[in-house]
Amino acid sequence: MRDFRTSTALARGLGAAGNGTRDFWHQRVTSVLGVLLIAGVLIVISTSVGADYDEVTNLLSNPLAVIVLLLALLNFCIHMRIGMQVVIEDYVHGPVTKALLLIANTGFSAVIGVAGAAAVLKIAFAG
Amino acid sequence: MRSFLPLNFGADTVSRIAKGKIWDTSTGDKATRVLEVYRYDPESGRGPRLDVYHIDRKSCGPMVLDALVKIKNEIDPTLTFRRSCREGVCGSCSMSIDGRNWLACTQPIDDIRGTIRVFPLNHFLVMKDLVVDQSHVIAQHRLIQPWLKSETPGPERERLQSPEDRAKLDGFYECILCFSCTGGCPSYWWNGERYLGPAVLLQAYRWLVDSRDEAKGERLDTLEDPFRLYRCHTIMNCTKTCPKGLEPAKAIARIKAMLVERQH
Numbered sequence: 579m580r581d582f583r584t585s586t587a588l589a590r591g592l593g594a595a596g597n598g599t600r601d602f603w604h605q606r607v608t609s610v611l612g613v614l615l616i617a618g619v620l621i622v623i624s625t626s627v628g629a630d631y632d633e634v635t636n637l638l639s640n641p642l643a644v645i646v647l648l649l650a651l652l653n654f655c656i657h658m659r660i661g662m663q664v665v666i667e668d669y670v671h672g673p674v675t676k677a678l679l680l681i682a683n684t685g686f687s688a689v690i691g692v693a694g695a696a697a698v699l700k701i702a703f704a705g
Numbered sequence: 706m707r708s709f710l711p712l713n714f715g716a717d718t719v720s721r722i723a724k725g726k727i728w729d730t731s732t733g734d735k736a737t738r739v740l741e742v743y744r745y746d747p748e749s750g751r752g753p754r755l756d757v758y759h760i761d762r763k764s765c766g767p768m769v770l771d772a773l774v775k776i777k778n779e780i781d782p783t784l785t786f787r788r789s790c791r792e793g794v795c796g797s798c799s800m801s802i803d804g805r806n807w808l809a810c811t812q813p814i815d816d817i818r819g820t821i822r823v824f825p826l827n828h829f830l831v832m833k834d835l836v837v838d839q840s841h842v843i844a845q846h847r848l849i850q851p852w853l854k855s856e857t858p859g860p861e862r863e864r865l866q867s868p869e870d871r872a873k874l875d876g877f878y879e880c881i882l883c884f885s886c887t888g889g890c891p892s893y894w895w896n897g898e899r900y901l902g903p904a905v906l907l908q909a910y911r912w913l914v915d916s917r918d919e920a921k922g923e924r925l926d927t928l929e930d931p932f933r934l935y936r937c938h939t940i941m942n943c944t945k946t947c948p949k950g951l952e953p954a955k956a957i958a959r960i961k962a963m964l965v966e967r968q969h
Binding site: 584588589590595599600601602664667 | 840841843844845847848892895896898899926927928929930931932933934935936938961964965968
């Protein structure tokens, strides 16, 4: 089918969505916080090098370690979700495929985040 | 600058570039330069081809545009390309030269080693040979309303601006709309229908930063969109390929900073 729309109609499209800034800002915020949180995670991991199972579970039940690990999970799941969304928007142009992938992306990030949090909490509270 | 990929890698069948005619006008002189030029005529029913021309450098001007004009005048009058000012101010002769989008009139022949490969500006649909269809990007430029907007009645004489505010336009007002940057932007290749591209966004910033303009909010409203603005991923090809030495990537980053600023 030949497209008779004018250049102006094509350039205007559906208009400006009026968003995008929030995701842009959150991506930067989680990048900066991620640097600090990775440092925290590395401290937790390096402290447990060479330790036996009981010592590690003991360390991971320390409230500070639990907070650092949970914050890192939350931070990087948000970061990952926005990053993957950008990749999908960049390269996937079929509307149905794009919608399904965006839903899958949110679901995947949520599952990773909740599963990770459940693991941390289980070790913290049940050993 | 040679690509490591074969010429037709991933190209549609109709876009695959065949070997073209060799216009052997070589005199065997050391000063002879060889140009491979993309040729395509949609009315011919054939796909594109790469013609080879030999130019006597001694009787040719210093720039690639001089070589193209020489080819058109003396060897092959069917070669089609845009040109006008021949001194880097009109933006007509932007094309892909030796793997980089640039103005043919400001690209010295002697700066290129070996065969000089000339293609149309990347990404745009080819109308004929080196002439591309820029109607969409021109419409996108119109979308950002590139003119001074003010509700306050104008003064009898000029609208005043301090030297400091005027200096904020430096590096942004000089854009000649050659679209070398837009054609070189991978984000524009994937999403050019919706993404405005570096040239248009640089122009948008030029008006956003103009102290005489009263429509900053409206202008930011027009740009605040995941596709119109936020497809820019700071790839920086735009800055690398600007023949005027401007930095569209910096302008885009500043627009994003303005949008963040008005949220907090």
